[in-house]
Amino acid sequence: MxxxxxxxxxxxxxxxxxxxxxxxxxxxxxxxxxxxxxxxxxxxxxxxxxxxxxxxxxxxxxxxxxxxxxxxxxxxxLGLENKYNTIIVGAGNLGQALANYTNFDKRGFEVKGLFDVNPRLVGITVRGIEIKDLDELEEFIKVNRIDLAILTLPKQKAPKVANDLVNYGIKGIWNFAPIDLKLTNKNVVVENVHLLDSLMTLSYNIKETI
Amino acid sequence: MxxxxxxxxxxxxxxxxxxxxxxxxxxxxxxxxxxxxxxxxxxxxxxxxxxxxxxxxxxxxxxxxxxxxxxxxxxxxLGLENKYNTIIVGAGNLGQALANYTNFDKRGFEVKGLFDVNPRLVGITVRGIEIKDLDELEEFIKVNRIDLAILTLPKQKAPKVANDLVNYGIKGIWNFAPIDLKLTNKNVVVENVHLLDSLMTLSYNIKETI
DNA sequence: TAGATTGTTAATCGATTAACAATC
DNA sequence: TAGATTGTTAATCGATTAACAATC
CATH class of the missing domain: 1.10.10.10 (Winged helix-like DNA-binding domain superfamily/Winged helix DNA-binding domain)
Incomplete structure (x- = not known):
C-alpha cells in the first residue's frame, strides 16, 4: 500500500x-x-x-x-501514545528551564539525563537529575535507550554534539541552537526552534503596524 | 504609494x-x-x-x-535598528531563563522588568532585575515606555494578562503560553511560540521514520 | 568585451477553498 | 423523513521555480 x-x-x-x-x-x-x-x-x-x-x-x-x-x-x-526517553544536552538557563517544565513529561517526553561541558554545572541537580559531563553521553544513551535529545547549546558546539548524538543512536533532536543542523543520517529527525527568528518576525510586524 | x-x-x-x-x-x-x-x-x-x-x-x-x-x-x-523596551511577564523557569539569555539584548530587546503573581518570586533578583508584582504592571509600562512583553505564564492566566498589556499600551506580545491569544486591538502584534506544538511535530516525524 | 548574475516575467506546482453528492 | 454535516472532487488562489533579457 x-x-x-x-x-x-x-x-x-x-x-x-x-x-x-x-x-x-x-x-x-x-x-x-x-x-x-x-x-x-x-x-x-x-x-x-x-x-x-x-x-x-x-x-x-x-x-x-x-x-x-x-x-x-x-x-x-502524532505519536503521543509512545514514551520518549529524553536527554537535555546543554544545562544552561534554557536547558534547566526545559528540564523543569513538567508539560513535556505529561506528554510522554521523560527527561532522563542532563549534560554539560561546563565543570561548574556538572554535579548540580535539577529536578532530581544530576548534570553529567558530556564524556558520559555515549554510555548513557545506550544504557538508558535514549530516543530524543534536546539541544540547548551555543551554536559553536551544536554541530559536533549533534553528530555525536546521531552516532550514539538517537532518533530525534529538538534543536534550540541558532543554527540549521545538517545531519549525515537521514533517519534522524531534527526539529528546530529558532527563538531569535521568531522574535525578529515579531519585530518586523511591530515595525509594520507603527 | x-x-x-x-x-x-x-x-x-x-x-x-x-x-x-x-x-x-x-x-x-x-x-x-x-x-x-x-x-x-x-x-x-x-x-x-x-x-x-x-x-x-x-x-x-x-x-x-x-x-x-x-x-x-x-x-x-526586520526592524532591528530599533531598541525595544521589554518586560517578561511570568517569572517561572522559562521567564527567568529568557531573562538570562543575553542574545536578545544583543539584538536590541532590552529586558527592563520581570513580573509574577507568585509572592514567593516577587523580590527575587534575576540578572540584576527584581521580580515585581503584577499590580505594578500598568505604572511600570507607562513610566518605562515598554514596547514589548514576553508572556511566560500558564495558559489560564495568559488571556487576561494579555488583555491588560494591550490596555496599558504595549505594542507586541511574544507569547509562550500554550494558547492562541485573541486580542481586541488589531494594532498589537502577537507572535506565538508553541513549544509543545513543535515537540509534537518532532514526535510525528520520529514515528514516521521508524 | 565576455562572463556572470541580477531583477522580473511567465510557467508550474501545491495548497486552500468551494461545492455538492453521499449518508447519518 | 428532513436537516445537518461529512468526505471528496473540482475550482481557485498563491507560492515556488524556471527562464531570460538587462546589465554590471
Missing part, C-alpha cells in the same frame, strides 16, 4: 487541532462540527475536513466529530 | 537570511551570489532573489550581493 506523503503544512496544524480538542474535552464538549471548530480556530471548515481526511474518516455525516475520539486519534497520529 | 502586502512565508524566511549572512560576515565573506547562498541554505536561488526583490534591488548583475550591505538591509527591514 502506497502511503501518500502528507505535507508539512498539514502536519504542523495537527498539534493545533490537538490543543483545541483538548480544551473542548476539558470543557466536556462531546461533539463538534468542522464548522464550529473552524469558527473557534479561525480557519476554514474545508481545511479541517481536508486535513483530517489525510489520515482517515473520523467524522459522521449529520453529526460531526466526537471530540474525545478525534482527540485520541490525532494524539496517535 | 501602495505597498504590496508581503506574504508571511517571505517574512518568516528573512531571519534565516539574516542568520546566514551574519555567519558569512563573521567569516569575512565579502560578496555572495544567490546561487552560492542557495546551496548553503538549501533553498532555490530563484526564491532568494524573489524574496529580496519584495523589498528592493540589493544586488548587482554579474557580481551578486555585498554581504555586509545585504545583512544590514535585512536587519533594517
Amino acid at each position: 502506497i502511503q501518500k506523503k502528507i505535507s508539512t503544512a498539514v502536519i504542523k496544524r495537527l498539534p493545533k487541532y490537538y490543543r483545541y480538542l483538548g480544551d473542548l474535552l476539558e470543557n466536556d464538549v462531546v461533539r463538534i462540527s468542522s464548522k464550529e471548530l473552524s469558527h473557534r480556530m479561525g480557519v476554514t471548515a474545508s481545511q479541517i475536513r481536508q486535513d483530517l481526511n489525510n489520515f482517515g474518516g473520523f467524522g459522521q455525516q449529520g453529526y460531526g466529530y466526537n471530540v474525545e475520539y478525534l482527540y485520541n486519534a490525532i494524539g496517535k497520529i | 501602495i505597498q504590496k502586502k508581503i506574504s508571511t512565508a517571505v517574512i518568516k524566511r528573512l531571519p534565516k537570511y539574516y542568520r546566514y549572512l551574519g555567519d558569512l560576515l563573521e567569516n569575512d565573506v565579502v560578496r555572495i551570489s544567490s546561487k552560492e547562498l542557495s546551496h548553503r541554505m538549501g533553498v532555490t536561488a530563484s526564491q532568494i532573489r524573489q524574496d529580496l526583490n519584495n523589498f528592493g534591488g540589493f544586488g548587482q548583475q554579474g557580481y551578486g550581493y555585498n554581504v555586509e550591505y545585504l545583512y544590514n538591509a535585512i536587519g533594517k527591514i
Whole structure:
C-alpha cells in the first residue's frame, strides 16, 4: 500500500487541532462540527475536513466529530501514545528551564539525563537529575535507550554534539541552537526552534503596524 | 504609494537570511551570489532573489550581493535598528531563563522588568532585575515606555494578562503560553511560540521514520 | 568585451477553498 | 423523513521555480 506523503503544512496544524480538542474535552464538549471548530480556530471548515481526511474518516455525516475520539486519534497520529526517553544536552538557563517544565513529561517526553561541558554545572541537580559531563553521553544513551535529545547549546558546539548524538543512536533532536543542523543520517529527525527568528518576525510586524 | 502586502512565508524566511549572512560576515565573506547562498541554505536561488526583490534591488548583475550591505538591509527591514523596551511577564523557569539569555539584548530587546503573581518570586533578583508584582504592571509600562512583553505564564492566566498589556499600551506580545491569544486591538502584534506544538511535530516525524 | 548574475516575467506546482453528492 | 454535516472532487488562489533579457 502506497502511503501518500502528507505535507508539512498539514502536519504542523495537527498539534493545533490537538490543543483545541483538548480544551473542548476539558470543557466536556462531546461533539463538534468542522464548522464550529473552524469558527473557534479561525480557519476554514474545508481545511479541517481536508486535513483530517489525510489520515482517515473520523467524522459522521449529520453529526460531526466526537471530540474525545478525534482527540485520541490525532494524539496517535502524532505519536503521543509512545514514551520518549529524553536527554537535555546543554544545562544552561534554557536547558534547566526545559528540564523543569513538567508539560513535556505529561506528554510522554521523560527527561532522563542532563549534560554539560561546563565543570561548574556538572554535579548540580535539577529536578532530581544530576548534570553529567558530556564524556558520559555515549554510555548513557545506550544504557538508558535514549530516543530524543534536546539541544540547548551555543551554536559553536551544536554541530559536533549533534553528530555525536546521531552516532550514539538517537532518533530525534529538538534543536534550540541558532543554527540549521545538517545531519549525515537521514533517519534522524531534527526539529528546530529558532527563538531569535521568531522574535525578529515579531519585530518586523511591530515595525509594520507603527 | 501602495505597498504590496508581503506574504508571511517571505517574512518568516528573512531571519534565516539574516542568520546566514551574519555567519558569512563573521567569516569575512565579502560578496555572495544567490546561487552560492542557495546551496548553503538549501533553498532555490530563484526564491532568494524573489524574496529580496519584495523589498528592493540589493544586488548587482554579474557580481551578486555585498554581504555586509545585504545583512544590514535585512536587519533594517526586520526592524532591528530599533531598541525595544521589554518586560517578561511570568517569572517561572522559562521567564527567568529568557531573562538570562543575553542574545536578545544583543539584538536590541532590552529586558527592563520581570513580573509574577507568585509572592514567593516577587523580590527575587534575576540578572540584576527584581521580580515585581503584577499590580505594578500598568505604572511600570507607562513610566518605562515598554514596547514589548514576553508572556511566560500558564495558559489560564495568559488571556487576561494579555488583555491588560494591550490596555496599558504595549505594542507586541511574544507569547509562550500554550494558547492562541485573541486580542481586541488589531494594532498589537502577537507572535506565538508553541513549544509543545513543535515537540509534537518532532514526535510525528520520529514515528514516521521508524 | 565576455562572463556572470541580477531583477522580473511567465510557467508550474501545491495548497486552500468551494461545492455538492453521499449518508447519518 | 428532513436537516445537518461529512468526505471528496473540482475550482481557485498563491507560492515556488524556471527562464531570460538587462546589465554590471
